[in-house]
Amino acid sequence: xxxxxDGWQRVHPASPFVRGWVALAALFFFFGRDSFERLLQGAxxxxxxxxxxxxxxxxxxxTVLLLTVLGFVLGWYFTRYQVADGYVxxxxxxxxxQQRQARLDRVQAIDVVxxxxxxxxxxxxxxxxxxxxxxxxxxxxxxxxxxxxxxRATILASASGAAGVTATPGPGQQDQPGQPGEPGLPGQVRxxxxxxxxxxxxTVPPGRLAGSLVLSEQSVVIVLGAVASVVLSAVTENRSxxxxxxxxxxxxxxxxxxxxxxxxxxxxxxxxxxxxxxxGLLDTQAQTLPPGRIQAxxxxxxxxxRIFGWYRMQVNVAGYGTxxxxxxxxxxxxxxxxxxxxxxxxxxxxxxxxxxxxxxxxIFTAGLNxxxxxxxxxxxxxxxxxxxxxRRARLLAPLGWRRNGFAATDTxxxxxxxxxxxxxxxxxxxxTQSMALQQGPVARRFRVADLVLHTxxxxxxxxxxxxxxxxxRALLDAQAARARTxxxxxxxxxxxxxxxxxxxxxxxxxxxxxxxxxxxQHG
Amino acid sequence: xxxxxIDPPGVAWLRVSPKYVTxxxxxxxxGNLVAVAALSLPLVLxxxxxxxxxxxxxxxxxxxxxxxxxxxxxxxIPRQVRSIGYxxxxxxxxxRRGIFFQRTLVVPYGRMQYVDIGAGPVExxxxxxxLKLHTASAGTSAEIPxxxxxxxxxxxxxxxxxxxxxxxxL
Numbered sequence: 001x002x003x004x005x006d007g008w009q010r011v012h013p014a015s016p017f018v019r020g021w022v023a024l025a026a027l028f029f030f031f032g033r034d035s036f037e038r039l040l041q042g043a044x045x046x047x048x049x050x051x052x053x054x055x056x057x058x059x060x061x062x063t064v065l066l067l068t069v070l071g072f073v074l075g076w077y078f079t080r081y082q083v084a085d086g087y088v089x090x091x092x093x094x095x096x097x098q099q100r101q102a103r104l105d106r107v108q109a110i111d112v113v114x115x116x117x118x119x120x121x122x123x124x125x126x127x128x129x130x131x132x133x134x135x136x137x138x139x140x141x142x143x144x145x146x147x148x149x150x151x152r153a154t155i156l157a158s159a160s161g162a163a164g165v166t167a168t169p170g171p172g173q174q175d176q177p178g179q180p181g182e183p184g185l186p187g188q189v190r191x192x193x194x195x196x197x198x199x200x201x202x203t204v205p206p207g208r209l210a211g212s213l214v215l216s217e218q219s220v221v222i223v224l225g226a227v228a229s230v231v232l233s234a235v236t237e238n239r240s241x242x243x244x245x246x247x248x249x250x251x252x253x254x255x256x257x258x259x260x261x262x263x264x265x266x267x268x269x270x271x272x273x274x275x276x277x278x279x280g281l282l283d284t285q286a287q288t289l290p291p292g293r294i295q296a297x298x299x300x301x302x303x304x305x306r307i308f309g310w311y312r313m314q315v316n317v318a319g320y321g322t323x324x325x326x327x328x329x330x331x332x333x334x335x336x337x338x339x340x341x342x343x344x345x346x347x348x349x350x351x352x353x354x355x356x357x358x359x360x361x362x363i364f365t366a367g368l369n370x371x372x373x374x375x376x377x378x379x380x381x382x383x384x385x386x387x388x389x390x391r392r393a394r395l396l397a398p399l400g401w402r403r404n405g406f407a408a409t410d411t412x413x414x415x416x417x418x419x420x421x422x423x424x425x426x427x428x429x430x431x432t433q434s435m436a437l438q439q440g441p442v443a444r445r446f447r448v449a450d451l452v453l454h455t456x457x458x459x460x461x462x463x464x465x466x467x468x469x470x471x472x473r474a475l476l477d478a479q480a481a482r483a484r485t486x487x488x489x490x491x492x493x494x495x496x497x498x499x500x501x502x503x504x505x506x507x508x509x510x511x512x513x514x515x516x517x518x519x520x521q522h523g
Numbered sequence: 524x525x526x527x528x529i530d531p532p533g534v535a536w537l538r539v540s541p542k543y544v545t546x547x548x549x550x551x552x553x554g555n556l557v558a559v560a561a562l563s564l565p566l567v568l569x570x571x572x573x574x575x576x577x578x579x580x581x582x583x584x585x586x587x588x589x590x591x592x593x594x595x596x597x598x599x600i601p602r603q604v605r606s607i608g609y610x611x612x613x614x615x616x617x618x619r620r621g622i623f624f625q626r627t628l629v630v631p632y633g634r635m636q637y638v639d640i641g642a643g644p645v646e647x648x649x650x651x652x653x654l655k656l657h658t659a660s661a662g663t664s665a666e667i668p669x670x671x672x673x674x675x676x677x678x679x680x681x682x683x684x685x686x687x688x689x690x691x692x693l
Contacts, residue, residue, distance in 0.1 A: 211555040318659060433660040439529045444625075449529050453664035461662070469529065477531050480629050484614050487633055487689075 008080045008091075015142040016072035018118050023068050072254050076270030081140055083154060088128055088138050098293045098507040102130045102138050104159045108293050108319040111332070112148050112286040113279040119284065124148040128155065137319055153195040158286065158406070198271035202343045203352065204336070208310070209263050212338035213256055215304040222252060262331035263338075268347065275350050279331070287332065291306040293317055294351050296453075296460040297335065299344055301369060301422040311344045311368065312337060315351075316458025333459050341368065352428065356410030363407055366417045372402040386416060393446040397466055406451075406464050406475065411486065413453070415464045425462045429479075430486035436477050439469075451475060494516060530619055530627050536608030542649045543607075543669025547600045549645045555593035562586040567613075609667050614689065616656070616682065618665055630665050631677035634658045638679050656680055 017024075048273070078094040089101040111127040118124060125140035130137065143151065154377050229245060264281035274290035295316040305311070313336035320332050345364060349355070357363055366384025373383070388405035389397060397404060399419040407414045413432075415425040432453055439449040449472040453462040467475065530536075566582040568574040602622055610617040613630040646652060646668075649678040652675040656665040670678065 006566045353543050386688055432631075433634050433658045434628060434630040434663040434665065437529050438624070440624045452662070454658065454660035456659050457661055473529065473531055476627070476629060480631065483631060484633075487631075 007082045007084050009082065010080055011076065011274040012123055012142050012144055012147075013076070014121050014123060016069075016076040018115075018121060018123060018142055020068065020072040021117060024065075027068065042203070049333070054120070080137075083151065086158060090138055090140065100138060102128060104155055106130045107155060107159045108291060109290070109317050110155060110288045112145075112151055112152060114145065114280075114284045114505055116282040118142050126151055129317070143489065149195065156196070156290065159290065176410055191216065196272040198269040198276050200267060201346055202268050202336075202339065203359060204263065204266040204338060206264060206363045208308075208338055209260060209266070211308070212305065212310055212312075213259055215302070215307070215310075218255065219301045220302075220304065239290060252336055259337075263334075266337055268336065268350075270350055275335075277335070279337075285331070289315075289317060291353075292428075292430075294335075294428070296350075296455040296458065296462055297351055297426045298460040299348075299424045299426075300418075301368070303420045305338075306422075309341055310338045311341065313339070313344060313347055314459045314486065315456050316460045318456040320458060329460070341365070348426070352412055352426065354411050356412060360409075363409065363414065364424075367407065367414050368422065370403075370416070371419075372405065374402060386414075387467070387471055388472075389448065389466040393443075393448045393466050393468075396442070396446055401466065402463050404467075406467065408475070408478070408482065410482075413462075413482075415453075417465060419449075425426075425460060427455065427462050429482045430489070431455065434481065435479060437472055449473070451479075453479075528548055528619075529625050533647070534610045534612075534617060534658075536610050536619065539604065539607050539609075539667065539669035540651055540671050543646075543651060544601050544604050545649060545668060546643070546645045546651065547604060548597070551593070555589075555596065559586055559590050559593060561588050579661075595604060602660070604669065605610075607668065611681065614651040618667060628663070628665055630656055630658065631662060631689070632682065632685040635682060638682050638686075640675050640679055643647075651675075656682070 073522060074094050075092070078097075079090070079092045081090045082090065083089075083104075085172040088104060089099065091099050092100070100465065107128060109129045109132060111129075113125045113127060114123070115125075118141075121142075122145050124145040125139060125141035126143060126148045128138040129139075129260075140148075140186050168202075226245075261281045261283065262285075265279070266279040269276040269278070271288075274288055274293070276283075277287040277289070279285055282468045295318060297316075298314045299311050300314070301311050312334070314333050315335045317333065335351070339347070345361065348364060349360070355363075364384075366386055370383050370386060372386065372388040379506050384407060386405040386407045388403070389401040391401075394401040400417060403419050403422070404417045406416070412426050412428045417423050417425075417428075431454070434454045436452045436454070437449050438452060443449055443466065446466075447469045448466040449470050451464040451467055453464075455462060464472070464475075563586040565574060565577050566586060569577055569579060569582045571606045579598070599622070603620075604627075606622050614633075615629050618628045619632070620626055634661060636657045639657065639663050640652050641655065642652040650672050652672050653666055653668040654670055654675050656663065658665075667678075
């Protein structure tokens, strides 16, 4: 650390401009547009009527500009951060001061984000999510890129409980550069800040990403909408109808571009600190999800993706919050934008190193693609132990009743649903918050009930639909018991204190041991 | 009339205070009577001859339907209140509610982040309170309304103590 003695530091001096360039651009746009338009029309740059008032206008514009710049600079000057004693502290504000601190061992996820402009300047933003949706996250914008990575390593090292006992790179991994452009380790005064070596598990080729976008649900809706509008305009003989399609088309291009930009060069890697995700074309982002931070996971497959056998994976992580309409939220909660069955299984093995079943391949495959035998009695078909909607309720879900079902392993509950829009939801037992069994009048008539599992805010909402009443009731009880035992086994938030460091993914991962040493039980 | 409940068998439910019916009736009156009155406004205007458009039958039918619906809701209130129940088990709290749309909720003590007690003006007048449990999930809308104040305080202490003993991380 190169800051003052007590470890308080400022973010990079260029940050106010990187943060404020949008405001500056807007200002210039506002004042420049009028002149530019007049220039195009061949009129003099300044209106004669305005010429007399030009000094006042310039003065006003200058004042606004100065105030904006001053605001950002002051904001920078009064923003200071410190990483010490197991806490990250950030002080902000010059009129209304705010001090925010977050416990390192409560870190849920840590991201290094580089928007395009920050990338040009070699800067990066560090986002530190603690267990609360939205507001309580700590954002440090901007740091030098290598400084951000070093800070991330420091935070992860102390969060993992491995401070001092640096995770030494295993043999044969010395030649693994962590990330392109990362400087070699100038290991001088950094006791615990060596980045855990990471091993790339999979990458998503751009061609497949583009293909997945073309075949996504979005495209189906667009094609339907286009057909509908063409038919409408033909029927009503209203040619100007096409005119309205132009802004819609622009919006669509923007949406596709956003998805492509965010998903480009998607790389998943595994390290002792958890799962690392790198992605982005212009804006790059590197996410680190420490082990056991994933609250719920969903594998889904839109109908058209079935042609190529592609799947998408999304996760709930405390602190990421719900994926709004903005691309950022949804990209942060995406664990895999598009992948094959083998890749999905690989990622599942990273998320849930101990599947809790002797035959994970069978049960996961059945969860993704399986279908219960149609006729009762024909139990010969292998369905991975999934319990589906009873036959008596097939009228409620004529297509889905053979899909809707659940299976419980020793470590997680799997819920599958959807005949066309296939889905598999996985909730680790020790992450179950609370559960509810729900039943409406129609469901009562068929003696079925829904089981809802509550998890932190995110794109995944685990719900077992139309389970048989007896099965549902039994599951409610059994699941409460399983969640209880799973919580008892998890004793520490420091993951390295809890388990052996994860070996590279190819090998059998270390199972969650019942940790005989009672770690500090953090409330 | 006893329909088959979705609760786990063998649970001894504690019921909320019958006085909670009053709270619900007051809430019902505030909501539904105002709505019915507002819907009756066209009827009055049509009868006065101020409005010509809505035919008389429509002007009568709309508020009448709203009134019947409101009456039906009123009749249901005592049964709805009776259906609310909670049970403290060794490791979790069960909360059930509903007759047509039933829901049975399980909240493990170790998952509770904090416990809230609140009381509206009517509840306070009757010496009742509403207890709310919060977990890390926004989906857990666990609340027990209509508890006698003493029981609410006891339950809060009990839940806090049990939660502390079993508190787990996220």
